[in-house]
Amino acid sequence: MAEFKEAPAGASTGEKLTVWAQNRFPTAFDAYRVHMSEYYAPKNFNFWYFFGALAMLVLVIQIVTGIFLVMHYKPDAAKAFESVEYIMRDVPWGWLVRYMHSTGASAFFVVVYLHMFRGMIYGSYKSPRELVWIFGCAIFLCLMAEAFMGYLLPWGQMSYWGAQVIINLFAAIPFIGPDLSLLIRGDYVVGDATLNRFFSFHVIAVPLVLLGLVVAHLLALHDVGSNNPDGIEIKAKRDPKTGIPLDGIPFHPYYTVHDIMGVGVFLMIFSAVLFFAPEGGGYFLEYNNFIPADPLKTPAHIAPVWYFTPYYSMLRAVTDTMVTVFAVLVGAAGVLATLFGGFKGLWKWAPLVVAVVAAALLKTFDAKFWGVVVMGMAVMILFPLPWLDRSPVRSIRYRPSWNRWLYGMFVLNFVVLGYYGVKPVTDLGTLISQGGTLFYFGFFLLMPWWSRIGEFKAVPDRVVFHAH
Amino acid sequence: MKKLSVLLHSLLCSLLVSMAVLAPAHASSEGPAWDKFDTKRLTDLAALQNGAKLFANYCMNCHAAAYMRYNRLRDIGLTEEQIRDNLIFTGAKVGETMKAALDPKDAKDWFGGVPPDLTLIARSRSDAAKGSGADYIYTYLRSYYRDDTKATGWNNTAFPGVGMPHVLWQLQGQQRALHADEKDPHDAKKTVHVFKGFEAITAGTLNQSEYNLAVADLVAYLQWMSEPVQNDRVRLGVWVLLFLGGFTVIAWRLNASFWKDIK
Numbered sequence: 001m002a003e004f005k006e007a008p009a010g011a012s013t014g015e016k017l018t019v020w021a022q023n024r025f026p027t028a029f030d031a032y033r034v035h036m037s038e039y040y041a042p043k044n045f046n047f048w049y050f051f052g053a054l055a056m057l058v059l060v061i062q063i064v065t066g067i068f069l070v071m072h073y074k075p076d077a078a079k080a081f082e083s084v085e086y087i088m089r090d091v092p093w094g095w096l097v098r099y100m101h102s103t104g105a106s107a108f109f110v111v112v113y114l115h116m117f118r119g120m121i122y123g124s125y126k127s128p129r130e131l132v133w134i135f136g137c138a139i140f141l142c143l144m145a146e147a148f149m150g151y152l153l154p155w156g157q158m159s160y161w162g163a164q165v166i167i168n169l170f171a172a173i174p175f176i177g178p179d180l181s182l183l184i185r186g187d188y189v190v191g192d193a194t195l196n197r198f199f200s201f202h203v204i205a206v207p208l209v210l211l212g213l214v215v216a217h218l219l220a221l222h223d224v225g226s227n228n229p230d231g232i233e234i235k236a237k238r239d240p241k242t243g244i245p246l247d248g249i250p251f252h253p254y255y256t257v258h259d260i261m262g263v264g265v266f267l268m269i270f271s272a273v274l275f276f277a278p279e280g281g282g283y284f285l286e287y288n289n290f291i292p293a294d295p296l297k298t299p300a301h302i303a304p305v306w307y308f309t310p311y312y313s314m315l316r317a318v319t320d321t322m323v324t325v326f327a328v329l330v331g332a333a334g335v336l337a338t339l340f341g342g343f344k345g346l347w348k349w350a351p352l353v354v355a356v357v358a359a360a361l362l363k364t365f366d367a368k369f370w371g372v373v374v375m376g377m378a379v380m381i382l383f384p385l386p387w388l389d390r391s392p393v394r395s396i397r398y399r400p401s402w403n404r405w406l407y408g409m410f411v412l413n414f415v416v417l418g419y420y421g422v423k424p425v426t427d428l429g430t431l432i433s434q435g436g437t438l439f440y441f442g443f444f445l446l447m448p449w450w451s452r453i454g455e456f457k458a459v460p461d462r463v464v465f466h467a468h
Numbered sequence: 469m470k471k472l473s474v475l476l477h478s479l480l481c482s483l484l485v486s487m488a489v490l491a492p493a494h495a496s497s498e499g500p501a502w503d504k505f506d507t508k509r510l511t512d513l514a515a516l517q518n519g520a521k522l523f524a525n526y527c528m529n530c531h532a533a534a535y536m537r538y539n540r541l542r543d544i545g546l547t548e549e550q551i552r553d554n555l556i557f558t559g560a561k562v563g564e565t566m567k568a569a570l571d572p573k574d575a576k577d578w579f580g581g582v583p584p585d586l587t588l589i590a591r592s593r594s595d596a597a598k599g600s601g602a603d604y605i606y607t608y609l610r611s612y613y614r615d616d617t618k619a620t621g622w623n624n625t626a627f628p629g630v631g632m633p634h635v636l637w638q639l640q641g642q643q644r645a646l647h648a649d650e651k652d653p654h655d656a657k658k659t660v661h662v663f664k665g666f667e668a669i670t671a672g673t674l675n676q677s678e679y680n681l682a683v684a685d686l687v688a689y690l691q692w693m694s695e696p697v698q699n700d701r702v703r704l705g706v707w708v709l710l711f712l713g714g715f716t717v718i719a720w721r722l723n724a725s726f727w728k729d730i731k
Binding site for chain 1: 534535536537540584585587588591592593594595596601694695696697701702704705706708709712713715716719720722723724726727728730731
């Protein structure tokens, strides 16, 4: 009690209340200062820097609409579909809540993909922000699990059969596969047991983990400070008197008001979709999902929702031929590493031995299993990005100009993979998906090499900013 | 005399030609193309009410609309009394959902399967490449033709081998499908049976354009029933977007006024 501050004489009730709270919960007030009014963010944020805040907004939208949906939704295989239609028709404004949740799910991925892309082009994952990136990748993984499990809940044809296909993939894992699938499904086929446990994970387990990871992501970021489009460390140049970075501005009010503008534009696009085209041309609410799940009727085309299709494309691209190609590539990599790896003595042979073992494993297990591995690796390869990138420069602005073409091709490749993931299997589609898969992995696995070559431009010491 | 025969001849020719034109013009890789349903009908209350009447009288004998409540029909301008007196044949209360009259066991015996629920049929049959579910149903209900090789005596170019008979045959009349044998475009050695158009056998109580309008009313009702709030949703959306537009402009100027200070 002795350390309590006193309100000055003649203070208003408001001031006295503030002092009372400050004495008992100083953390809250410190948090406001550390994370808002005295968090100094670079002043040169551009369009790409809206998406983090928008991701948080969509998370809140999903949670709040989710709370209202759970009031009326019935997680029972016999009642689920009907309860969703009940929400759409009989619950006052239920249709709005449902569309907000379904549009929000797709919006989440649009925003998150753009947010991740920003990280890639500006080198936001490089030291000292590696952990921010890793937490972000973990969030992405959780988000995919959350979306996958949420999609089963309406219990439509696509819900059921999409879940059936993806869970069967886990059965392809050697030794543990069938038991793992049984654990995921809760039964020998996708059914009521699956729906119940997916409901529990989707509503409670994964959202809790997501919230925790988002908090960690933001705290880790605020500890080291934000990156910026020029990739310059603003903390290197501080005002000698105040210690405030010269190129830094307080997050509140400058970026809070800036983000409100971004939210306005986002909500306009979000509302346009919600009110005028909630089905999103069959991509946000798939047409087949308006038919109740029927375990006896397999749909002609089973495809995951659009945000998973690039990975689905990679999964389908792994045919027996592709596995042979992998074995050859792995062997070649082993040979190159042995000849040019710079390892000494007996260690020189280590990469070749590993490569031979890997090639043998590739040919032993079913291509279906390797497809699952490739799909998993496509996401996991994001985690070590801070160590794959050996560029001396953070931002794409100061990297060799051809880097822009490379990143552009990466995006185009991802979109093309997504396109073929939506379509049924064709020979041409498989060939293109195989090329796309090799490009995707080549981009990351060869990054230690290509990120170092070329003519880098001089990085300025102050950020490039034009007064508004 | 000659003028009359010329007149009759040209009328018959135009009837056949128009029927051929009505029919799907070409077969795409996934079946014939669908005709377009006129979406303006969705805001025509008289059309929606006529559609509801047709639905209750013709479709509900076998099909359910289990997620649709009878009293929701108030949204298209019917009173509860009108609904109760004219549209409920199963003795259900006006607050209950539209269940079918047909017993599922009988359905399996007579048709080989339970007729699908129609509440969401217009949403579920959409196809990105071919058109909306309403387009499909509009085409489907006008594409029945006599086929004595089928148990029901009917077949359908939009859904070959369908188990459903032509329930509206008395309105449309009976027609047969004309096919011609042509060379397979992928393999010159094979021939394919190509659909060329319909030809009337007997007339129905409605002529062709009257039947098309009746089907359009029914499809409008089905489209409305699949999402009763759709018209309100669009109307609300306009206001929401206007508000958000104003909000964003104000937010933009507020942002500019704060950022004036940053050099």
